[in-house]
Amino acid sequence: MRALVVEDHAALAGQLRDALAEAGFVTDVAADGEEALFLGETEPYDAVVLDLGLPRLDGLSVLKRWRAGGRGMPVLILTARDAWSEKVAGLNAGADDYLAKPFVMPELVARLHALVRRAHGHSRPEIALGRLVVDTAARRVLLDDAPVRLTGLEYRLLAYLALRAGEVVSKTELTEHLYAQDFDRDSNTLEVVVGRLRRKLGEGLIETLRGQGYRLAAG
Amino acid sequence: MRRPRSLTLRLALAAGLWVAAGLGAAAWFVTDVAVRQVETAFDARLAGLLDGAAAAVAIDAEDRAVVTRPPAGADFDRPFSGAYWQVTGPGGVVTTSRSLWDQSLPVAMEGHAVILLRDAAGPRGEPLRVAERDLLLPGATGPVHVAVALSRAPTLAEIARLRGVLAGVFALLGLGLVGGVVATVVTGLAPLRQARRALAEVREGRRDRLDLIAPAEVAPLVAEVDALIAANRATVERARTHVGNLAHALKTPLAVLRNALAAAPPDLAAARAEAVALDRLVQHHLARARTAARAGAGAAPAVAPLAVAEEVAAALRRLFAGQDRVIAVTGDAAARLRVDPQDLTEMLGNLMENACTWARRRVTVAVAGGAMVEIAVADDGPGLPEGQRGAALERGVRLDEATPGAGLGLAIVADLAALHGGSLELGRAASGGLCATLRLPARGAVPAG
Numbered sequence: 076m077r078a079l080v081v082e083d084h085a086a087l088a089g090q091l092r093d094a095l096a097e098a099g100f101v102t103d104v105a106a107d108g109e110e111a112l113f114l115g116e117t118e119p120y121d122a123v124v125l126d127l128g129l130p131r132l133d134g135l136s137v138l139k140r141w142r143a144g145g146r147g148m149p150v151l152i153l154t155a156r157d158a159w160s161e162k163v164a165g166l167n168a169g170a171d172d173y174l175a176k177p178f179v180m181p182e183l184v185a186r187l188h189a190l191v192r193r194a195h196g197h198s199r200p201e202i203a204l205g206r207l208v209v210d211t212a213a214r215r216v217l218l219d220d221a222p223v224r225l226t227g228l229e230y231r232l233l234a235y236l237a238l239r240a241g242e243v244v245s246k247t248e249l250t251e252h253l254y255a256q257d258f259d260r261d262s263n264t265l266e267v268v269v270g271r272l273r274r275k276l277g278e279g280l281i282e283t284l285r286g287q288g289y290r291l292a293a294g
Numbered sequence: 295m296r297r298p299r300s301l302t303l304r305l306a307l308a309a310g311l312w313v314a315a316g317l318g319a320a321a322w323f324v325t326d327v328a329v330r331q332v333e334t335a336f337d338a339r340l341a342g343l344l345d346g347a348a349a350a351v352a353i354d355a356e357d358r359a360v361v362t363r364p365p366a367g368a369d370f371d372r373p374f375s376g377a378y379w380q381v382t383g384p385g386g387v388v389t390t391s392r393s394l395w396d397q398s399l400p401v402a403m404e405g406h407a408v409i410l411l412r413d414a415a416g417p418r419g420e421p422l423r424v425a426e427r428d429l430l431l432p433g434a435t436g437p438v439h440v441a442v443a444l445s446r447a448p449t450l451a452e453i454a455r456l457r458g459v460l461a462g463v464f465a466l467l468g469l470g471l472v473g474g475v476v477a478t479v480v481t482g483l484a485p486l487r488q489a490r491r492a493l494a495e496v497r498e499g500r501r502d503r504l505d506l507i508a509p510a511e512v513a514p515l516v517a518e519v520d521a522l523i524a525a526n527r528a529t530v531e532r533a534r535t536h537v538g539n540l541a542h543a544l545k546t547p548l549a550v551l552r553n554a555l556a557a558a559p560p561d562l563a564a565a566r567a568e569a570v571a572l573d574r575l576v577q578h579h580l581a582r583a584r585t586a587a588r589a590g591a592g593a594a595p596a597v598a599p600l601a602v603a604e605e606v607a608a609a610l611r612r613l614f615a616g617q618d619r620v621i622a623v624t625g626d627a628a629a630r631l632r633v634d635p636q637d638l639t640e641m642l643g644n645l646m647e648n649a650c651t652w653a654r655r656r657v658t659v660a661v662a663g664g665a666m667v668e669i670a671v672a673d674d675g676p677g678l679p680e681g682q683r684g685a686a687l688e689r690g691v692r693l694d695e696a697t698p699g700a701g702l703g704l705a706i707v708a709d710l711a712a713l714h715g716g717s718l719e720l721g722r723a724a725s726g727g728l729c730a731t732l733r734l735p736a737r738g739a740v741p742a743g
Contacts (some may be wrong), residue, residue: 158584159606159643160636166609173613177573193616 076121076191076235077252078102081111081137082153083129090180091124098184099214099231101255108132115141119251120148121194122187127154127165135168142169149190153178188212195238202237204293207280209237218276228253229272232265233291236281241293243284302479309475313468321464328460329453336423336449341409343367344425344442347379353434359383364391368444374418376445384436399424399441413446421446485512489519496523540579547571581706596630596737597638599669603659606642614650621650625661625669630737633714638734641710642669644703645730649673652728666716669732672723683720707732 078100082088088104095102103118105111108129115123115137127134138150149172152165157175165173171190174183188200188211200212208217211234216223225233231253236244246265253265269289273281282290346365354360359381364370368377370391379391380399390398397417402410402424409427416422426441485508492504503520547568554564600623607621631638642659649657652675662668678686687708707730708718716734723729 158636158640160639162643163605163609163639166612167605171612171615177569198616 076100076231077119077255078187079105079111079114079118079120079123081105081108081124081129081134082126083107084126091183094180094184095124095187098188099211099227099234100187101231101253103255106130108134108137112137112140115146115148116144119248121252122191123148123150124183124187125150125152125170127152127156127161135165138165138168138170147194149187149194151183151187151190153183185212191238197238202240204237204240204291207237207276209234211238223275225272225275228268229275232268233272233276236289236291240291243288243290245288249288301483302476305479306472306476310472313471313475317464317468317471321460324464325457325460328456332449332453332456336444336446337411337425339367340411340423340425340442340444343377343379343444344409344427344440347381347442348427348429348440351381351429351431351438351440353383353431353438357383357385357435358387359389359431359438361389361391365442369393376416376420376422376447378416378422378441378443380441380443382439384434384438399443401439401441402426414443416443416445421450423449485509489516493519536579536583540575543575543579544572547575597633597635598627599629599631599638599642599667599734600625600627600661602635602638603642603646603661603669606639606646607659609643610646610650613647618655619650619653619657620655621646621657621659623659623661625659626663626667629661629663629667631667631734632737633716633734637710637714641707641732642671644707645671645732648703649675649728649730652676654727656725663736665736666733667736669734670729671732672725672729673727674723674725675727677722677727678720686720687718704730 076099078095080088080091080095080102082091082104083106085106088106092102092104100122103114103120105114109131111125111129111134112132114120125134125138129137134152134154138152141148141150150170151172151174152170153174153176154161154165155176162173171193172186174186192198192200192202192211200210202209202211206219208220209215210217214230214234216225216230216233232249235249235252249265269281269283280291282292284290343365346367347361350362350365352360352362361379361381365379369375370377370379370393373393373395375393377391378394378399380394380401381389382401383389388398394417399422400414402412407428409425411423411425414422414424422443423446424441424443426439428437428439430437485506489504489506489508489512492501492506495501496503503523504516505520506516508516551565551568551572554561554568603623607623610621611619646657646659649671650673653673654675656674658670658672660668660670660672662670686704704718704720711718711732711734714734716732719731719733721729721731
């Protein structure tokens with residue numbers, strides 16, 4: 076899953092990047108409004124953490140321009156301004172959630188996960204697919220109620236397929252959502268990871284549709 | 295037309311127009327009276343001459359009219375002197391003064407026993423005034439027609455001179471009046487100019503306050519400006535004190551935090567505790583800053599509670615998306631409050647978010663107009679037992695530690711409502727949940743304290 080962190084305070088941006096990486100997100104950081112606008116318009120993010128007080132272009136304008144341009148990814152506003160008038164302005168400009176500083180990292184991560192699930196139509200953190208359960212809050216995968224040990228990339232790929240369960244996900248879409256913007260993308264790596272997942276979860280779960288992509292059976 | 299911006303110019307223009315109209319009418323009236331006076335005197339003199347001529351007319355044996363002696367008072371002998379007489383006897387024989395020479399006067403129709411006065415052209419085309427009448431003399435076979443004429447040229451010249459003099463006098467009078475008005479205005483506005491100079495000096499820091507002895511009309515303005523300056527100074531002073539307090543309050547936890555982190559194994563528990571303390575300090579000072587800012591704010595604009603509730607509902611629908619909440623906002627769209635819009639958003643945001651958090655499904659917001667506008671926010675959640683309702687309004691009390699929120703929400707709403715002369719009351723909703731009723735003074739209502 077890919078996330079964009081828009082925050083001009085370098086230390087906080089670093090902390091956010093680390094925390095989101097631990098939570099299974101591949102994270103890009105934008106330090107000003109113009110960069111954020113460009114990245115949000117061109118990259119397929121699954122979630123955005125947006126500070127409002129930004130250099131060059133303020134966060135609310137960035138958000139409005141994304142929404143006006145048809146970009147619908149979940150956006151969580153993270154700001155020091157916690158008056159309700161500002162909350163209302165942010166939410167009615169198209170934000171999906173609002174968190175006031177100071178905040179604790181687990182809450183931010185939980186809310187961001189909830190936003191991503193909601194965007195894919197799941198209301199609970201556990202996505203149950205027959206024998207397989209993907210717990211996006213705890214980052215755990217259970218097969219027949221037994222925990223499965225996965226690497227970070229394996230988990231991210233499986234979690235993304237689980238969110239889109241029943242749908243065909245192309246390799247391009249997967250690479251876009253699993254790797255950072257500046258990563259050297261190689262679809263062979265993807266096949267290797269899928270192969271490893273099949274060995275750990277059994278052959279039948281992840282289906283390969285030649286020339287189209289992969290599909291995780293729903294339920 | 296654009297109005298002139300200078301007060302002096304405006305008053306001078308208005309005075310000029312008024313004076314011109316008034317003096318113009320007066321000048322016309324006075325001139326008219328004077329001209330009539332001159333003409334009446336002239337006619338009287340002419341009538342006198344006619345009487346004199348008539349008295350000297352006699353009828354001779356051949357039934358001719360003869361003027362026995364020329365009437366006195368005018369030069370009837372010098373040819374074309376401008377003074378003429380002419381007598382027509384009963385037989386039609388015409389006798390004239392020497393001044394007419396070989397000419398005659400244009401005589402009007404005969405048969406006037408009273409004096410007829412009219413203007414006519416003289417033998418040389420000059421303007422004449424002719425007086426004529428018929429006489430019945432004893433022994434005559436018919437009436438004798440007597441006519442006397444005088445040139446109007448001297449009278450016309452006199453009238454022209456009179457008009458000139460009067461016009462000059464009235465023009466001078468008008469100029470004098472306008473000048474007087476301008477002088478009055480300039481002197482009258484002097485206190486304002488003085489106040490402006492003093493205000494500029496206050497801005498430049500050369501004096502503390504206006505402190506002027508001003509006339510009664512300007513004194514309240516000066517007093518208000520002085521009060522405003524004092525209020526501004528107090529606000530700045532308060533802000534400075536506040537910033538100082540905040541900085542000092544932050545220093546101690548910061549010192550502890552640095553020490554805790556500098557220890558050989560960093561004392562993370564202590565650092566965490568200080569971070570919490572810092573957070574609480576910031577919250578406290580922010581709340582104080584808001585209240586202080588509101589205390590100095592001027593009159594709030596009219597705000598429609600229904601529209602604000604709709605806005606908050608739209609935001610909450612996003613916030614609670616996917617959690618199956620129905621938020622219904624109904625009521626009086628015409629109701630207006632005398633409350634700061636941001637404060638109203640703060641109150642409704644807290645109440646409605648609280649309702650959404652506790653509701654099973656439905657949240658209703660009902661606005662009812664009146665001198666006190668009532669906004670009732672109700673949910674279909676578990677509600678709050680009567681004994682706990684008072685505690686819920688106390689600052690910092692949280693009834694359920696497991697539900698997110700700073701624990702200040704309802705207390706903030708109650709504080710804000712009181713600040714605006716209203717109240718917050720907690721009760722039981724028809725559906726069994728909590729019903730929070732916010733009462734705020736409508737625009738136009740007198741605040742209760």
